[in-house]
Amino acid sequence: MTPKRTRTTYIAVLAGAALSAHAFAAPYQFNSPFDSSPQQGQTNSTGSGAATAALDRPEGLTGPQATFWKKETLTGDWGDFRNQLLYKGISITPIYQGEVFGNSGGADHGVIADGLFNVAVDLDLERITGFWKDATIHTNLLYIYGPSLSGKYIGDFSNTSNLAGYNSIRLQELWLEQGLWDKRASVRVGMMAADTEFFTSDSSSLFINGTLGAFTLMGSNFSNAPIYPVSSPGVRLFVQPVSSFYLRAAAFGMDSNADPAGNNNHGTHFHINDSDGALLIFEMGYLLNQSPNDRGLVGSYKLGSFVQRGQYSTWNSQARDALGTGSLSGTGTNYAFYGVLDQEIYKTGGKTISVFARGGLAPSRYSFVDGYFDAGFNFTGFVPGRPLDVAGVAIARSSISRDFSDADVLQGNPPSTCETVIEATYKVNLAPFWSIQPDVQYIVNPSGVKGSTDAFVVGLRTTVTF
Numbered sequence: 486m487t488p489k490r491t492r493t494t495y496i497a498v499l500a501g502a503a504l505s506a507h508a509f510a511a512p513y514q515f516n517s518p519f520d521s522s523p524q525q526g527q528t529n530s531t532g533s534g535a536a537t538a539a540l541d542r543p544e545g546l547t548g549p550q551a552t553f554w555k556k557e558t559l560t561g562d563w564g565d566f567r568n569q570l571l572y573k574g575i576s577i578t579p580i581y582q583g584e585v586f587g588n589s590g591g592a593d594h595g596v597i598a599d600g601l602f603n604v605a606v607d608l609d610l611e612r613i614t615g616f617w618k619d620a621t622i623h624t625n626l627l628y629i630y631g632p633s634l635s636g637k638y639i640g641d642f643s644n645t646s647n648l649a650g651y652n653s654i655r656l657q658e659l660w661l662e663q664g665l666w667d668k669r670a671s672v673r674v675g676m677m678a679a680d681t682e683f684f685t686s687d688s689s690s691l692f693i694n695g696t697l698g699a700f701t702l703m704g705s706n707f708s709n710a711p712i713y714p715v716s717s718p719g720v721r722l723f724v725q726p727v728s729s730f731y732l733r734a735a736a737f738g739m740d741s742n743a744d745p746a747g748n749n750n751h752g753t754h755f756h757i758n759d760s761d762g763a764l765l766i767f768e769m770g771y772l773l774n775q776s777p778n779d780r781g782l783v784g785s786y787k788l789g790s791f792v793q794r795g796q797y798s799t800w801n802s803q804a805r806d807a808l809g810t811g812s813l814s815g816t817g818t819n820y821a822f823y824g825v826l827d828q829e830i831y832k833t834g835g836k837t838i839s840v841f842a843r844g845g846l847a848p849s850r851y852s853f854v855d856g857y858f859d860a861g862f863n864f865t866g867f868v869p870g871r872p873l874d875v876a877g878v879a880i881a882r883s884s885i886s887r888d889f890s891d892a893d894v895l896q897g898n899p900p901s902t903c904e905t906v907i908e909a910t911y912k913v914n915l916a917p918f919w920s921i922q923p924d925v926q927y928i929v930n931p932s933g934v935k936g937s938t939d940a941f942v943v944g945l946r947t948t949v950t951f
Contacts, residue, residue: 559918560951574612578605579951582648584693586924586944591639591931599631601648603657619664619671627714627752628654639940641931642705643883643906644695646944650714651745655752658716666724673721676755679703680712682721682733683766684789686827688841688863691877693924693946694906701883702821702845702857707764707793708741715745717764718755728776730769737764739793762794762818773828784828792820797851804892821847823857835872837865841879849886856884861908873914881906885933899936905929918950 562568570577583600605625610617633649635641660675680699689697695704699712711717719737738757743749768789774781798806798815805811823845831838842860849855861879866872885901894900910924926942 554916557917558950572612574609576605576607576609578607579603580605580948581951582946582948584646584648584944584946586634586645586942588634588638588645588940588942590938591641591928591940592938593638595634595638597632597634597637599629599633599646599648601630601650602628619668621662622660623662624659625657626654627657629714634942639928639931639942640937641904641906641928641940642933643701643881643904643928644704645926645928645942646693647695647698647713648946649695651750653750655714655750657714657752669726670722670724673723675718676716676752677719677721677735677737678711678713678716679735679737679764679766679791682723683735683768683791684787684823684825684843686825686841686843687785688827688839688877689843689859689861689879691863691875691912692861692879692908692910693922693944694879694881694908694926696881696883696906697859697861697879697908700823700843700845700857700859700881701854702823702847703791705854705883706819706821706847706852707739707791708795709739709743709745711737711764714752715749716752718757729772731772733768733770735766737766739764739795741795760796762796764791764793766791770825782829782832785825786827787825788823789825790820790822792818794818799850800886800888800892801850801895804895807896815851819848819851821845821852835866837863839863839865849888852886853889854883855886855888858882871913874912875914876909876911878909879907881908883933899934901933902930902935904931904933920948922946922948 567577579602581600581602583598585596585598587596588594603625605623608622610620610622627650629648629650630652631649633644633646635643635645635649639645656676658676658678658681660673660677662671662673664671680703684700684703692698703710704712709715709717711719717737717739719735721733721735723731723733725731739761740754740756740758741761742758743754743756748754766789768787770785770787773784773786775783775785794817796815796817797819798813802811802814806813823843826842827839828841829837829839840860840862842858844858845856847855859879859881861877863875863877865875867876868874882903882905884903890901905928907927907929908924910922912920912922914920922945924942924944924946928940928942930937931940
């Protein structure tokens, strides 16, 4: 283990530019940007109100021009070209996020600037072909730049930023979705990321720390898991027989030989390694007050699990194999169970308070993180004159497997316990296309190793939709 060094307090002065967006605020069900009537409680991560309105106008006609601060996108309708594309079934959504973050404590201290440029393209096949109903093709390209504050200075595994990734231009998702049963079901096939649909919380998507999105219960336990910025070939089935209940299941092909920073630097390594087995994910959810005529406080409650039929060995046998005192042994399968709660608890006069909580368990013998919990509150519209601004506070705790810790001690390393993240953030929506977000984090016991120096993190992010 790398020894931790105690540093004097380092104050970072931050000014920020930032952009990007992966679907960190994942919808319950993918809504095409061409769908003018998404279900209540769902979000449209690729379209805009101005875009969908344009679909109802004949070619060559434009609606009233919005003032600069009311525009949905910074670049507008491109002289009506964007509206023409939408009318023909083509949606292009460029989003940029950039940020500056600095820290004191952790393994070292410093300041970094990083960012993400994400271009999403969606094709409505009915509009394009004239006959292929309820079918959509989606793809998005990422340009990720800058170092990771966690990797370079702090040494935590929760990841202080959900933008941090492998510096490259890369393909992330590329899939075809076919709606069925009057859109109460759908099948998706292609390169997919699990964290755009599974174990999501609308409220936790406000936060910047990576584990409050793609939590460590998956990211730290499964090699090359299909979470940002990586995807994997897969098939996903979604069924929503009634508005208040859904089932979602997916099977992803896995390849432990795919190195996202090496042979898969551009996300075009589509190979599946048979010996790694498939990653299977199941989720069911109850949606409270999300039917068209519901008026109560909105909530969602989810239970899920994931299983990988790979060749996993126990931590103890790995340690003994490394020391030459034993051989590898294990069951070959790793898994986890999780639950998600996302609930509005107060809503009146344009002010809303929502609460979220997520938790999960995994087997200690094969998992690095065997217990996970996060929770937080969002406060919307509480600042006078700022009805769309959102403030939030959250905590996340990743418990490191006792079996892993014991195996590490057996090899002469210090014991591990857990890593805890506390985050407070405030998202200022300056315009529909632009937001800035100051953020403060305190990381207790970075890396989970006993005796690690706590880290204090301050940053600023900005997001622009073009």
